[in-house]
Amino acid sequence: MNDDQDPNTNQNGWMKNMLIWAGVIIGLLVVVSLIDTRGSADRGSSISYSTFRDRVSDGQVKSVTISPDRVTGTYVNDEQFSAVRVENDPSLIPLLEEKGIDYSGKAEEQPSLLMYILLQSLPFILIITIAFFVLRQVQKGGGASGAMGFGKSKAKLLTEKSGKVTFQDVAGIDEAREELQEIVEFLRDPSKFARLGGQIPKGALLVGSPGTGKTLLARAIAGEAGVPFFTISGSDFVEMFVGVGASRVRDMFEQAKKNAPCIVFIDEIDAVGRHRGSGLGNSNDEREQTLNQLLVEMDGFEANEGIIIIAATNRPDVLDPALLRPGRFDRQVVVPVPDIEGREKILQVHMKKVPLAPDVNARTIARGTPGFSGADLANLVNEAALLAARRGKRLVAMSEFEAAKDKVMMGAERKSMVMTEDEKRMTAYHEAGHAIVAVHEEASDPIHKATIIPRGRALGMVMRLPERDVYSYHRDKMYANLAVSMGGRVAEEVVFGYDKVSSGASGDIQYATKLARDMVTKWGMSDELGPLQYEEQSEGYLGYGQSQRMMMSDETARKIDAEIRKIVDQGYDRAKHVLSEHVDQLHTLAQALLEFETLSGDEIQEIIATGKLDRPDGKSIKPDVAPGIGAVIPRAGKRKGPFHDPKPQGA
Template identity: 60%
Template structure:
């Protein structure tokens, strides 16, 4: 900032000097026309004159000064002046100042240099560094006084905090470990899903130890020019050595640390050179004493093995999704920043948010605060947290969307089919809420809420999920006939087929196919190709897999059909409740399943029925691909391993 200010001051002084040198001097008094001047000379009224180019100034016989401009070169003027004995003086032309000469001669060159610097800075993405700083590190340094995050701000990852706790002790007192010959790990790899708090935990380590903190993303090393990334790695470690003891945090290291030689056509030269330089710096001939490298990724499977061996990233810290107690602690951390009502219970909210990461819970508290602000509340109550949870899990309500009564009725039957089958099949997650209010791309939502955090899934649970996913389509077929089934179940069919395929090809849950792996983690079936870790699969095996998947789907489809036919009265009653209230919760579903009168929702009044939905001929035609029904919270892509 100060350098820029000084530069602009210098430029302003130079410009003022140039303008002043070219600006005309102060005009003399007695300005007169040239014709009158010549006549005065011939009458003898002029005593002396000074000729400066075309400007003539002088004094009359009476002592009065004058000034005039010669419009052209007058040869007869000197004869008249000599004839009348007028003292005549000449003036030497003024030369421009030295600064003006330099500015005028060098201005084009300076302009070209400035344009060149501008384009060079644009090519390297700015960054505030010089035009020739391609090889300089883009790591951002935070001093020990700038980091305010501590372990008190990190909750829900107690095991991970214990793993990295000794790093803080080492940075504070290295001799305690060196006395016994122990060496602290030079590299820590934090592995976890997005939003679990890997970056926050790394910053908390630096905040607890009170040491400098270098932070950079893996993508900042790679540029379009080969060798730039390696140069940046060298520069980053040189800066870190000067600031040791310190922490170097590399976020998304998989952007530069992917396995070398993988894929078709070889690897990327620039990325591989950058990775090689990083390997050398982390395990070179010189020991980087006091430098701890922490990296974060959610794809440890794609990292190069040389990066993970002991001596480099020799310790992996898993930062997983928090359990119910961890979610409660995280909620309490974020609730410190907002005024909370007396009825808010963090434990209850934590039980109702299984699978939420730390970022999700932070977003939940923020959404609840926004709901309270829109409602003019002074404190955030439990009601706002429930609304925020529904918005995050099921999507934002689209009450402005126009639906006819027939469309609402079909959606109500569809969601009721999901809910009834989900309540009856064994080992299924309890139905939490059913709504026919459009949310996101879905016309209706059936939401299941697990009673506890699941770390694995049984075969019975997976088959129950398949049955409940087909409940909506079967309800439409039972009520309206097979010819009137809509496209609303396309997402249900996709998810059910995906679960069945994984049961057969990945999870070994098929008696006929046995406990063998027929597909990779991405679900690609090993058909007609040979891989390093797989065997060629015959056409007969592929056909058997398809038959087993269809058999699994058909079995659960028929089970769902039987359940709905046996409970057709509950299907009609639940449809009526959804048409009346639009959203029903677990207590109302209990009433319906017990064939009792349905109690109204706690926040429902008769005025709501006048504002709910629309009917008549004013309908909105939706794109078929956006008419899919998505049942929030009903299934995961794959069980935890």
């Protein structure tokens, strides 16, 4: 195979052949054109037959040559002419004799045999030349992309020139890396395991969400072991013609045997390894034959010694069971989304390529990016570098990372969006309501920042950062999150009145409803319904799929809806109670947001503790009430019922 050749060399060769054949075609056309031009030049200027007779009568013609189909001659001034002869003109010869013009006859021209063959075969030569050129081009590229190499493997062999990757370039997935270290040791020293009768796993399946580093981890294994690394996508096996995929699988393993020991990496294997028999009719014959051939090659009668198959997918639930059994993919390695420690290490790897300012703290950035994969973090560092370049800076500071994080998570700032003063004031009080409730809820995560600058579809936001990654939530934290989510809606109702409540809390209501539903139907946190599961996850993996209600009676469904409403109402009353007690803090914080648009968590804490804010740039606010807003709390409207603090019973 020639996959390790320089693609620029292949492209130059293709261009060279194209120019050669183009020159041949142009040369043939030039020859024909010269022949035709020479004949036209011998004939001279063309005139009509009647004009020829008139000029003979006027004595302008000196000599004439008569052929069966044409009359050519010379004028008195030695210019040549030609005219198409009119048949059966018996008066022409007498007219020439009368005027004393020298005339002669000429037999019909017969082209030479070689010229006749050339002219007749020229179209066929052009067709054959073009066909030969096309067939030669489609057969290039190692046969993988050519018409004659339709069943050849498209696997690419990565060499040292492609950039060596080692485990030093992989961070944040230490458990997965350690589990694959055994494969590296086997490739380095196979006899170490053979002495004790051990056999290295023939295949490893990397399972994880998109962007977690599955492909990078596979390349690191090859880099550490120093062996050839073949890479191919699962979709490269599938074609519309039955049998092509199976042929490509056979060819891929033949190439791997020649380079053993080696690693064959199949990315997105679910494209070819889906459960057999799941299709309708014969629509999946090609894919199933490809899968059958892959199963045979991985663990058939002929052992492929020294070939280790590593595959990656984020949908292991759709793979065929025969593909996952021991002997083929002996182990499944989960490549998870990194935790805070892993995110910090990944950020440090990518930050090595970027000139950093002294104030950059990878730990703080890692805290603010829960759920980010390795690809997300790489994109975050790149966005920060681009932003610093646009600002004309020589170093990437923490402010660029914060702005890049906001852009990645919520979208770019909508600076062109024009908001009225009333809309800005409503947004400021909405976000201030979230922040005040979050500060006074002990179980809530600390506030990182609050802003009323529109981003994406949000007019503002309050970002809270956990101290560490959270893998399970307690009941008190869930109730705190419900109260915080209702804080914006309650602040609008408390300050502006029941009739002036806006639609800005739609996302908050959606979050609160889903959280309350999960508490009731999945986590058994309803005293009325008890610790039973009433919803189950539909088909899916790693976050895919949707929740569905299980079979239940209408009475149970009504109780579920009533409990969800009750929990959300408790969160609403809890937020109302907090904001009613601290309405002065609500006004001061909203005024600060209107003044500065963005406040950090420390600044919010200072405002709540002291009632004022003094910034290093000299700007400050006093604990005055915002213009146009009174400190008197209007009636909340139709909302009734005392505040209920939902403490866990028996906890």
